[in-house]
Amino acid sequence: MPVPTIKYYVREGLLPTGELTSPNQASYSDVHERRLRLVRALLEVGGLSVSSIRDVLLAVDDPDRSLHKVLGAVTDRLVPRYEAAGEAPAAAREKVEELIARRGWAVDGDHPAALALTEALAALERVGHGAFAEVLDDYAAAAEAVAAADVAHVGRRLGRDDLVESVVVGTVVGDAMMAALRRLAQVDRSARAFDGRE
């Protein structure tokens, strides 16, 4: 880890200063190292801004905040948004709210991910493919299975810093993994369905 990077993080308030062991040398403890890994994950994998990272770290360090709330503080910032073209129509919003109710998910209808989903549904309507929404429940069931695997994986981490780091990496890289796997499975299914068809 290059020293200028560490100094930059310290200057930006993302990392406490190390303990001075000589005028030119600071020593960093395990706690420092864990925090450094978390900051890098938020910055390099999550793509968060320095000020967002500051907010996340405040949440991580707040002893009164439950782990679930801490994870919310970070994952709310990791939701990719489908490009919005004006306000999404009420019909798309309703579809998302109905889906959340139907799945029994304990999540607000104005969660950033619910808004991202609303925008995706609105985009489908806009390009005349509203019928694709018929796959929503199949997707939701798959998302539940994936989320259960995600939560089981990160739940094995003990410290908050470790757990939050693991959630950032798993959330961001997990999207890329899922998109790639969906493509591979599509090739397989497409071969079975369409290979003989002209």
Add this chain to the structure above:
Amino acid sequence: MPVPTIKYYVREGLLPTGELTSPNQASYSDVHERRLRLVRALLEVGGLSVSSIRDVLLAVDDPDRSLHKVLGAVTDRLVPRYEAAGEAPAAAREKVEELIARRGWAVDGDHPAALALTEALAALERVGHGAFAEVLDDYAAAAEAVAAADVAHVGRRLGRDDLVESVVVGTVVGDAMMAALRRLAQVDRSARAFDGRE
């Protein structure tokens, strides 16, 4: 649809010229309209370049190419790549090949999506989270369910142009839907697992 846009597509060879009904007016048939919708989907939803679109249309119009090959020509161009930092290590490549064999997927190990998955696994290793690969089979099973829903949906389309258009939209917007749904399901599962935990 603005006339300059149509003229631009015609000029770029993405759309045949309409039938002249008077010196200043061209008439466009249903075939034209379907092709226009497909070009817009490839350009605006898929984000393909004009020259990529030309290649895709050549494939769509090639009577000797099976539908499966046509879909490959378009979906190969719709794979989001996880940023590569040098060549992925052999271990990551092997993991992907083993997964493809384990799932029995009829797909090449050097398919663009297999490379994208390899890069995601390499990224996990790089940031010290190689253990996250333990979720791969859960993800793959979910991807199979999603791909089955995708293929069932597009399989209802009759014409090639319609079907390809539907695949482009479903593939691209489907990624956004899946990422959003995964986040919502994570919030729900996280609440159950971590709400009381500090």
